[in-house]
Amino acid sequence: MMQAADVSVSYGAGPIVSHVSFTVNADDKLIILGRNGVGKTTLLKGIMGILPIKGTLTFKDTDITTYSASKRSRSGIAYVPQGREIFPDLTVEENLQIGAMSHPVDFKNKLAEVLEYFPILTEHMKRKGGVLSGGQQQQLAIARAFISEPAVLMLDEPTEGIQPNIVSHISHILTRYHEEKHIPLIVVEQNLKFARKLGNKFLIIQKGTIVESGPIEKLTDEVSIAYLSV
Numbered sequence: 203m204m205q206a207a208d209v210s211v212s213y214g215a216g217p218i219v220s221h222v223s224f225t226v227n228a229d230d231k232l233i234i235l236g237r238n239g240v241g242k243t244t245l246l247k248g249i250m251g252i253l254p255i256k257g258t259l260t261f262k263d264t265d266i267t268t269y270s271a272s273k274r275s276r277s278g279i280a281y282v283p284q285g286r287e288i289f290p291d292l293t294v295e296e297n298l299q300i301g302a303m304s305h306p307v308d309f310k311n312k313l314a315e316v317l318e319y320f321p322i323l324t325e326h327m328k329r330k331g332g333v334l335s336g337g338q339q340q341q342l343a344i345a346r347a348f349i350s351e352p353a354v355l356m357l358d359e360p361t362e363g364i365q366p367n368i369v370s371h372i373s374h375i376l377t378r379y380h381e382e383k384h385i386p387l388i389v390v391e392q393n394l395k396f397a398r399k400l401g402n403k404f405l406i407i408q409k410g411t412i413v414e415s416g417p418i419e420k421l422t423d424e425v426s427i428a429y430l431s432v
């Protein structure tokens with residue numbers, strides 16, 4: 203489905219992410235872990251086309267390495283950035299409409315479907331995104347990605363700053379969405395419990411390169427202490 207081969211990403215000077223390779227298929231929920239500042243967000247931005255990459259990115263048997271971010275988005279790659287980045291001055295409904303832009307979806311139908319995953323948003327449709335709680339904004343950001351009917355969904359630290367009951371809800375919704383839509387998830391996460399519950403495989407990044415990877419069962423306490431403890 204999606205394959206990153208020997209991908210390196212930089213902001214201009216030396217590479218921040220070096221020679222990273224992975225594959226995700228429809229039944230995969232890949233968790234990307236690593237301490238602060240190791241290059242996780244940079245990798246996702248490279249895959250999304252926000253930063254240029256070296257190496258090869260293949261999606262549905264097509265080489266998309268040179269595609270712009272908007273072309274990757276139109277191809278079905280969706281991205282929920284760290285910090286959510288909803289539009290605070292637009293209403294919840296307008297934020298969701300933006301998710302449908304440039305995608306061949308019927309907004310009304312899609313909206314009804316997506317609100318089944320996030321019923322809490324229904325009562326806030328006419329409120330500005332900026333007045334929602336952090337947990338509600340995160341649900342809005344994920345709902346906005348769902349609206350576009352993605353073929354692969356990437357999320358950057360979806361549990362950051364979210365209270366435990368909402369973290370559990372988000373884990374449940376992502377699991378359900380993955381099962382129902384049968385699309386790969388790529389999730390950058392620091393919350394080990396959430397990672398183990400959601401993921402079926404993982405990779406750990408240190409100084410921009412993969413130092414450990416495998417099925418989620420291999421994400422043992424020993425591995426966590428070696429690469430993730432601070």
Ligand SMILES: Nc1ncnc2c1ncn2[C@@H]1O[C@H](COP(=O)(O)OP(=O)(O)OP(=O)(O)O)[C@@H](O)[C@H]1O
Nearest residue numbers: 213218236237238239240241242243244245284392
């Ligand atoms: N716009 C930028 N220009 C130059 N360097 C940057 C830029 N953004 C991030 N970096 C650097 O790239 C490195 C990796 O940052 P990145 O945000 O990818 O790490 P991360 O693993 O996602 O960290 P965190 O868990 O804290 O979000 C850091 O050293 C950071 O200082």
